[in-house]
Amino acid sequence: MDFEIPKETSTGKIVEVIFGATPDQGGTRSHSITVGGSSALPFHFFEGEHPHRPVVAMEVFDKIPDKYPEPLLEYYKDVIGKPGEMAKRCVEQYGAESVSVRLEGTHPEKGNRSADEAVEAVKAVLESVQVPLIISGHSHFEKINEVMKKVCEATAGENCLINYVETDNYKTIAAACLAYDHTIVAQTPIDVNLAKQLNILLTEMNYPTERIIMDPLTSTLGYGLEYTYSIMERIRIEGLGGDRMLAFPMLVNPGYESIRVKEARVSEEDYPEWGNQEHRNAYWEIATTMSLLAAGAELLLMYHPKAVETVKKKIKEMYDSRDGD
Amino acid sequence: MALSGLDIFKLLPKTNCGDCGVPTCMAFAMKLAQKKAELSECPHASEEASAVIGAAATPPIRLVKIGVGAQALEIGNETVMFRHEKTFVHQTGIAIQLRTSANEKELLAKVKEIERYKVERVGEELKVDLLFISHDSSNKDGFKNAVKLIKENSTKGIILDCPDREALQSGLELLKDDRPAIFLREEVTDTDIEIAHACGTSLILLADTFEDLNNQIEKTQQADMNDIVLSLNSQEIGQHVQNSTILRRSALKKNYRPFGYPLFTFIEVENEFDLMAMASAYLCKYDSIIVLPTYDRAMLYTLLTLRQNIFTDPQKPIQVEPKIYAIGEPTPQSPVFVTTNFSLTYFIVSGEIENSGVSAHLVVCDCEGQSVLTAWAAGKFVGETIAKFIKDINLEQDVKTRKIVIPGFVSQISGDLEENLPGWEVIVGCQEASDIPAFIKNVNLT
16 A cells, blocks of 8 residues: 555744743732644644643623523523622633633623723632633723723733734733733734734734734634634644744634524524524534634633533543543 | 646647647647646547546546435535635535334334424525434344335435345345445445445445555455445544545545545434534534434534535625515614625624614615625625615615615715615714624614
């Protein structure tokens, strides 16, 4: 047999990004998280290195999200308005490796909570769990700049992952991240060139490359997933091919996006062909996450405990088998 | 692998004799490369040229068909590793396992339910493609009876999973014109190949290693049996995806003929969430048939939606039908929004209007599936075209509102639209769909 395994080696390597600081490093986290470092496409252990496993983070809220699906609420109904308690449940019961505090309630149209209230929510989570934190915002520039500045200052030294900046609004938040030693998420709307451009803008203000994670914008299953999927594949291929301005780890939001769609909210009674709603909630998030994992995602922001358990299990099997366990 | 015009030119006689009907060999080579001519049109072509060009014309992954009629499944013929390079050609066939150990009533109910299952999504009817019949009963006639029942109650293509060769033959006799496939749990034998030849079936080969698979393929190819589908046993998801990648890459990039066949997987796990995760990854990464051990509508709908996404041609944006969409339960007094018929634009805009909790009319113009800015730049989403569409669909009869919201990114068309649409006030909306709920709250739209 003249068959040889066809290997393709990469000239580039994905940047290793660390977030979360331990007491030695000036923070209070029990450990740091490193993502990135890959020198091959996802799952391709046969032709490159994947030194760090993809990370599953779960999200807590400063206000109860609109249209939160009923079956999902069952898991959290006693803690959902309380970020500290919800974070504890996500970490201790559902195995979250990191927690994202989404400050949606500070949006002027969605509660207009103050920057100080946002700091309070973040502090509650810092106290209740020891995993590295992600701080997630929204797109109201003026307000989120004010909020993130305060949050960055209040959490100085913790090396939080500040999620996110965008091309039309990056300077204030990036400067705050620089001043208080945080890592940043650079979000662009499903486009390779825009993603690259924002990374260049950040490095031009001397933002260190090892502190950037990209968010190519998640479209969920059935609502444009294929665009996110292909843009991520293209970004990853360019990054591994040597384009350093595209060689960053990628974050995706399968949880946030999956609960917003009609499929998450309607019952089996109304849509019999769509099947059991509770299962469907988890399946929708699992399918979105697994396909984006295959496209290059390293950091997964998830909601459904069953989806989290499943995806974590699959990542573990994959990497344990690679490590010969 | 595709040859360039220049590659082909090198193989031609270079005499410019014109006997092929084209003045020069170079021009003929270009036509061949574009598949607008056949090599046989050149009476002077060498044997080498025929061999090389002939091989290049053979698809690197063979087309295999299972089943007959409108429900027949075609798989293979794929040409790229990544969907953005061109497109994935044939959608992954989804199969559901049925067991002969089930009692007849149970089996019949399941077959009928699977046969009935269909769900529409973005203009496509999503269905199960195949039935996978596993013989696990001790009843001697169990297999034959099950095949009979399925044939009488289903139009789906059939894969036979039957280790007992005698029972298999008895089942195959009922499927003479139905082009089923046979799943081989053991290494392929001469008898298997004979059966496949005699009954016109394809064979699904299963192996533990690339070498083992390679040997089995050689054996079937030598017996002139080419309708085959490949499957490698794997321990876990990562190994499975790697195996599939290696097989597909060998066929497409290395022109390694033995692996130029579609791939198959039977996911034999019980936990439904694990199953969902594995099926999702395998659908993205190259399996052309996925067999699920259970019939679960929520899982089917999720997987079929993923399939629709992944197998969409990236060169052709999915369009939604241009018309007035009711978001919520609008009355004639409800606000009116206008956008283009690019599916993603429609999904996001309609979703955000829905999130606002306000009912509205969403006018989706025919822009050949382009997004707002692209359609505007191409002159398909401007005052004149929007006004014409609104008149064509008789919007003025259906709604009483005389305010219309346009996307913020095309604020420059507002004057033009007002001119073309007398009696209407044009309101420039927000640029980002995510700001729609806030916009609706703050602006008087009726």
